[in-house]
Amino acid sequence: MIVVMKSGAARKEREAVTKRIRELGYTPHIIHGTTRDVIGAVGDERAKSVLQTLESMPGVESVVPILQPYKLASKEVKKESSVVPxxxxxxxxxxxxxxxxxxxxxxxxxxxxxxxxxxxxAGAQMLRGGAFKPRTSPYSFQGLEEEGLKLLAKARDLTGLPFVTEVIDPESVDLVASYADMLQIGARNSQNFALLRKVGQIKKPILLKRGMSMTIQEFLMSAEYIMSEGNQSVILCERGIRTFETATRNTLDLAAVPVLKAKTHLPVVIDPSHATGNYHYIAPMSYAAVAAGADGLIIEVHPDPEHASSDGPQSLKPKKFAALMEKLRLFAEAADRTL
Structure with missing residues (x-):
């Protein structure tokens, strides 16, 4: 259920409502809107009718049931799109x-x-790089771990670029969060519910990648795991799904962008590098992502991809990335966006 507060409702009225929600055995989640706040009451669905009594409290406009199984991620809770700092x-x-x-x-x-x-x-606003690398083979390069985090922090200090990096298990969340500006949950961990709950308890934005065989609803339920723990700063990332096609590493589901935009208030970004697995296809898929309404892109760039420790074939050289960014500005302008 969501409790819609009246426009201009006092802070003490909101606090009284959250206190009463807890007394009824539910967990309150405050979502700030442009004109009014709403409070999500999450808990046992079977007794939710008791929450209707909140309509009589001062400052409450209405109490509305959420039909979607993903409560906090749903656009029923927040009509306007979220912006995640x-x-x-x-x-x-x-x-x-x-x-x-x-x-x-x-x-x-x-x-x-x-x-x-x-x-x-070239104009990128953030740096990406993996310090912990979950690999299909146990014999592949697994990352520099904390030393890699230190090097990313050094690059941030030098350039001013905040960075995103992957966290692969609950035990290393606090370590990664102590260095990174944004934590990434990779496709292989998108239904690692212990990890999702753990990152939901920190105050850092989370880039959640879609699992390679995930439906949209399953994807949003994974986001719900994070949000239900109190962290509302979730960014969804479409990185390609597994199909019968072998010409690309995965199949980039660009239709996921407008579908997600219709179902959730959370931002959506596209990873054309992991989706295609081939640097030749990254630029056109990036342009298409912007046209589809994506809020961002995460792209692999390496100064010497031929000798990269991982994913060299899908990494752009700096000159090609600069050319992509120059043309991408035209697509952003056509979509009434900036870059």
Missing amino acids: VSDTVAIGGKEIVVMAGPCSVENEAQIIESALAVKA
Whole structure:
């Protein structure tokens, strides 16, 4: 159920409502809107009729049931699109399309610094790079772990770019959060519910990637796990789904962008690198993503992809990335967005 507060409702009225929600055995989640606040009451669906009594409280306009199984992520809770701040200079979900770029994995200081300088010069607003790498083979490069986080932080200090990096298990969440500006949940962990709950308890934005065999509803239910723990700063990332097609690494589901926009208030970004697995296709898929309404892109860029420790074939060289960004501005303008 959601409790819709009246426009201009006093803070003490909102606090009284949240207190009563707790007394009834539910967990309140306050969602701030442009004109009024709503309070999501999450808990046992079987006894939700008791929440209707909240309509008689001062400051309450109405109590409305949420029909979707994903309560807090639903557009029923918040009609306007959410804007998720990442740093003092970067927010995802507004008019500006945010581009996150950098190598798949942090390999050494020279590589990540060169990458960070290159993507900033091209116009990227964020740096991406993996310190912990979940790989299909146990013999593949697994990342530099905390040393990689330190190198990403050094690149941030040098360039001013906030960075996003992946967290792969609940035990390392606090460590990664102590360095990163935004934490990424990869496709393989998109239904790791212990991990989702853990990142829901921190105060850092979360980039949640869609699992390769996930339906849209399952994707949004994973977002719900994070939000139900109190962290409302979730960004959804479509990175391709597994189909019968073998010409690309995955099949980029661009239709997911307008579908998600219709169902949720959360920002949506596209990862054309993991979706296609081939650097030749990244630029056209990036342009198409902007046309479809994406709020951002996460793109792999490496100064020497032929010798990359991971995902070299899908990484752009800095010059190609700069050319992509230049043309992307035209698509952003056509979509009434900025870059």
